[in-house]
Amino acid sequence: MRELITPALAQQRILAALQTQPSETCALEQCAGRILRAPVVADRPFPPFDRSMMDGYAIRAAEIDRDGRFTIVTQAPAGAPAQQLGHQPQACAEIMTGAVLPADADCVVPYEQTRRIDSTQMQVLEPNQHAAGDCIHRLASDRPAGEALLTAGRRIGSREIAIAASCGCDHLVVSKKPSIAIVSTGDELVDIVATPAAHQIRRSNDIMIEAALQHFDLPAAQFAHLPDNAAASKAQLKALIADHDLVILSGGISMGKKDFIPDALDALGLDCQFHGVAQKPGKPLGFWSQPECAVFTLPGNPLSTLTCLHQYVIPALFHSLGQAAPTTPHTVSLDAGVRARDDLTIFLPVSLHANNIARPQPANNSGDLVRILQSDGYIELPPCKEKSYPAGKSFDFHPWH
Amino acid sequence: MRELITPALAQQRILAALQTQPSETCALEQCAGRILRAPVVADRPFPPFDRSMMDGYAIRAAEIDRDGRFTIVTQAPAGAPAQQLGHQPQACAEIMTGAVLPADADCVVPYEQTRRIDSTQMQVLEPNQHAAGDCIHRLASDRPAGEALLTAGRRIGSREIAIAASCGCDHLVVSKKPSIAIVSTGDELVDIVATPAAHQIRRSNDIMIEAALQHFDLPAAQFAHLPDNAAASKAQLKALIADHDLVILSGGISMGKKDFIPDALDALGLDCQFHGVAQKPGKPLGFWSQPECAVFTLPGNPLSTLTCLHQYVIPALFHSLGQAAPTTPHTVSLDAGVRARDDLTIFLPVSLHANNIARPQPANNSGDLVRILQSDGYIELPPCKEKSYPAGKSFDFHPWH
Numbered sequence: 001m002r003e004l005i006t007p008a009l010a011q012q013r014i015l016a017a018l019q020t021q022p023s024e025t026c027a028l029e030q031c032a033g034r035i036l037r038a039p040v041v042a043d044r045p046f047p048p049f050d051r052s053m054m055d056g057y058a059i060r061a062a063e064i065d066r067d068g069r070f071t072i073v074t075q076a077p078a079g080a081p082a083q084q085l086g087h088q089p090q091a092c093a094e095i096m097t098g099a100v101l102p103a104d105a106d107c108v109v110p111y112e113q114t115r116r117i118d119s120t121q122m123q124v125l126e127p128n129q130h131a132a133g134d135c136i137h138r139l140a141s142d143r144p145a146g147e148a149l150l151t152a153g154r155r156i157g158s159r160e161i162a163i164a165a166s167c168g169c170d171h172l173v174v175s176k177k178p179s180i181a182i183v184s185t186g187d188e189l190v191d192i193v194a195t196p197a198a199h200q201i202r203r204s205n206d207i208m209i210e211a212a213l214q215h216f217d218l219p220a221a222q223f224a225h226l227p228d229n230a231a232a233s234k235a236q237l238k239a240l241i242a243d244h245d246l247v248i249l250s251g252g253i254s255m256g257k258k259d260f261i262p263d264a265l266d267a268l269g270l271d272c273q274f275h276g277v278a279q280k281p282g283k284p285l286g287f288w289s290q291p292e293c294a295v296f297t298l299p300g301n302p303l304s305t306l307t308c309l310h311q312y313v314i315p316a317l318f319h320s321l322g323q324a325a326p327t328t329p330h331t332v333s334l335d336a337g338v339r340a341r342d343d344l345t346i347f348l349p350v351s352l353h354a355n356n357i358a359r360p361q362p363a364n365n366s367g368d369l370v371r372i373l374q375s376d377g378y379i380e381l382p383p384c385k386e387k388s389y390p391a392g393k394s395f396d397f398h399p400w401h
Numbered sequence: 402m403r404e405l406i407t408p409a410l411a412q413q414r415i416l417a418a419l420q421t422q423p424s425e426t427c428a429l430e431q432c433a434g435r436i437l438r439a440p441v442v443a444d445r446p447f448p449p450f451d452r453s454m455m456d457g458y459a460i461r462a463a464e465i466d467r468d469g470r471f472t473i474v475t476q477a478p479a480g481a482p483a484q485q486l487g488h489q490p491q492a493c494a495e496i497m498t499g500a501v502l503p504a505d506a507d508c509v510v511p512y513e514q515t516r517r518i519d520s521t522q523m524q525v526l527e528p529n530q531h532a533a534g535d536c537i538h539r540l541a542s543d544r545p546a547g548e549a550l551l552t553a554g555r556r557i558g559s560r561e562i563a564i565a566a567s568c569g570c571d572h573l574v575v576s577k578k579p580s581i582a583i584v585s586t587g588d589e590l591v592d593i594v595a596t597p598a599a600h601q602i603r604r605s606n607d608i609m610i611e612a613a614l615q616h617f618d619l620p621a622a623q624f625a626h627l628p629d630n631a632a633a634s635k636a637q638l639k640a641l642i643a644d645h646d647l648v649i650l651s652g653g654i655s656m657g658k659k660d661f662i663p664d665a666l667d668a669l670g671l672d673c674q675f676h677g678v679a680q681k682p683g684k685p686l687g688f689w690s691q692p693e694c695a696v697f698t699l700p701g702n703p704l705s706t707l708t709c710l711h712q713y714v715i716p717a718l719f720h721s722l723g724q725a726a727p728t729t730p731h732t733v734s735l736d737a738g739v740r741a742r743d744d745l746t747i748f749l750p751v752s753l754h755a756n757n758i759a760r761p762q763p764a765n766n767s768g769d770l771v772r773i774l775q776s777d778g779y780i781e782l783p784p785c786k787e788k789s790y791p792a793g794k795s796f797d798f799h800p801w802h
Contacts (some may be wrong), residue, residue, distance in 0.1 A: 051768065055660075077588065085743065095700070142769045158802055159801055161612040163605075163770060167603075170594050188480030192570070195569075197482070198449070198450060207563065208563035211432075211558065214434075226426040228478065251489060272515045290654060301454075365538055369563065370544050373564065
């Protein structure tokens with residue numbers, strides 16, 4: 001490791017070094033979860049006509065007299081062209097929600113506020129309760145044609161999909177997904193289906209990283225495992241860096257005798273943006289970059305991998321995808337005092353309870369992932385002189401994915 | 402519509418009528434986001450051996466004298482079988498994080514707390530600062546073998562995937578995804594790629610529903626569009642109900658002359674659990690069921706569709722998948738007083754701000770989806786005599802997906 005830097009500086013260096021992904025055109029039904037890169041413009045006003053908001057009768061409000069009777073002269077179902085009431089006084093149209101208001105009507109009275117007299121007559125029940133404009137969603141009252149409804153940098157969810165569909169966009173310009181390689185290291189690791197010898201454990205960090213990225217619909221393009229051998233690791237790393245936008249390694253980067261990765265990355269010509277962050281867990285975190293590829297070296301203890309993935313890698317990915325604004329944080333309050341450090345930031349697992357209460361769920365150590373099942377996410381405790389934070393203190397909550 | 406029922410009673414009737422999905426076996430790498438149905442049991446203790454938590458030297462703590470010198474007799478890399486220090490006093494092993502502690506050592510001293518003298522000698526810098534057990538993650542200290550680490554009903558995220566991998570589970574028993582049909586209705590609707598006539602609008606509710614379900618990795622198996630024609634609608638509905646576990650309709654269920662759907666569902670022999678909820682938006686919401694299929698009839702106005710989907714359909718889906726516990730709610734406080742009703746629950750769109758502040762972002766009407774882009778989710782305002790809630794009042798926040 002080199003000199004420890006603060007988590008904030010680490011984040012800053014990552015974001016500064018990352019390239020923005022290029023954009024591509026994508027079929028609308030594949031766009032959920034992606035970041036928009038070109039605006040979606042209203043091709044028609046919203047709504048595109050004077051639209052009835054209720055099922056009932058379209059009338060001219062000024063024609064309501066004390067008796068409130070109207071003659072039904074036409075039907076205005078949704079999906080039919082605009083009707084006319086015509087010149088006959090107290091004419092009305094039976095109208096459906098979503099239908100075009102007859103051009104010479106100015107008010108819709110819902111069924112519930114009328115009484116049907118016979119096949120051609122209805123009566124408005126409370127004649128004084130209705131006025132021009134009632135129950136009408138006016139042409140262009142939400143937005144005029146030509147306005148950008150969705151702007152670049154927005155993450156696309158169900159609402160954005162519906163707006164784009166309304167505007168006739170069956171394709172959108174979105175950020176291309178990065179090509180991601182997930183790389184595990186360490187001779188102590190064996191396959192999931194293997195029966196480990198007493199000194200071995202099964203490989204789990206790579207599939208954990210994959211699962212968290214899948215939550216954001218960012219699939220891994222390749223998996224690799226580096227042996228504890230300098231020359232073989234370097235050759236494999238060279239190929240991975242050439243083929244991918246992002247390489248995420250776990251393990252092999254602390255002070256161990258067999259931790260060749262930092263030397264290999266330096267030798268391959270990547271710039272070390274940092275190696276070592278004043279934080280716990282995850283102190284040996286490193287980040288190397290060149291214009292075409294960024295490499296995260298996550299510490300191999302499972303809780304360190306998990307925490308660094310959530311705190312650094314996922315936000316970096318959304319930054320490189322061009323997301324304009326991160327999600328508004330969920331603020332939580334500690335239900336008990338916690339120990340902090342004066343020299344390190346602590347990422348503390350917490351469980352979430354009613355009224356935004358967070359309960360500390362510290363791990364025994366950063367190898368203890370089982371204990372972390374009791375937490376819902378983590379909070380960030382900055383270093384402080386007092387080496388503690390009291391119950392009631394507020395922090396941003398970061399959920400596990 | 403029939404008699405209006407409360408949102409709570411509507412939810413209760415939905416959950417009571419829904420069948421639990423059967424379970425199936427799924428490859429571990431496909432399990433993220435799914436609901437576990439059979440426990441994952443530790444096949445070995447966690448951790449499976451006395452594991453070094455640091456890179457450094459394994460020693461016998463009782464052998465630290467005032468001088469603190471030790472002789473390096475062996476290497477203990479991760480992935481190698483257990484070593485021995487042997488009978489020589491002040492013997493130590495150079496050890497890596499994750500390696501097996503030599504059977505006759507009891508303490509690990511990190512590199513940072515030592516000084517290397519030469520190729521065979523090192524010195525512990527602060528002899529009084531080390532004790533038996535230091536920097537050792539003891540065999541079984543997290544969990545014994547045979548214990549259920551993950552229980553049925555848990556939603557599978559990255560941590561659960563890693564735990565399952567550690568236990569050698571390359572497949573898990575999870576809930577089968579329901580077969581879902583999404584059905585739009587209404588002759589006023591045209592395809593996304595069509596140029597609508599003045600009185601037409603493009604179809605967007607179906608793809609909006611699809612996008613929200615995709616967020617939870619619940620794909621739609623079929624899309625259909627029902628014309629405003631009773632006989633044709635009934636025949637199509639019959640086939641959809643026969644082929645799917647869940648049918649989600651939007652539109653065609655209020656009091657309009659052409660709203661045949663409720664009659665068709667009754668005629669097809671489904672039980673109407675309710676039709677009409679004392680809420681705004683979404684008053685005409687309905688729910689029909691038979692043992693093999695459930696049918697939601699969502700009101701067709703986009704905001705009504707979106708709200709009912711989030712409030713009723715998605716929680717119902719997770720219930721039918723066997724999820725044990727819903728997510729802990731995020732509590733927010735209003736930054737301004739809001740109007741409420743004494744007879745209806747209001748689902749109010751809000752934007753989310755720092756410190757869990759929610760700002761009301763009411764729509765002009767339930768056809769106004771563009772305005773809803775300014776919100777991040779919604780809160781539920783129960784009916785109250787005062788017909789208002791003051792600034793500072795707290796509610797659960799429900800994010801849009």
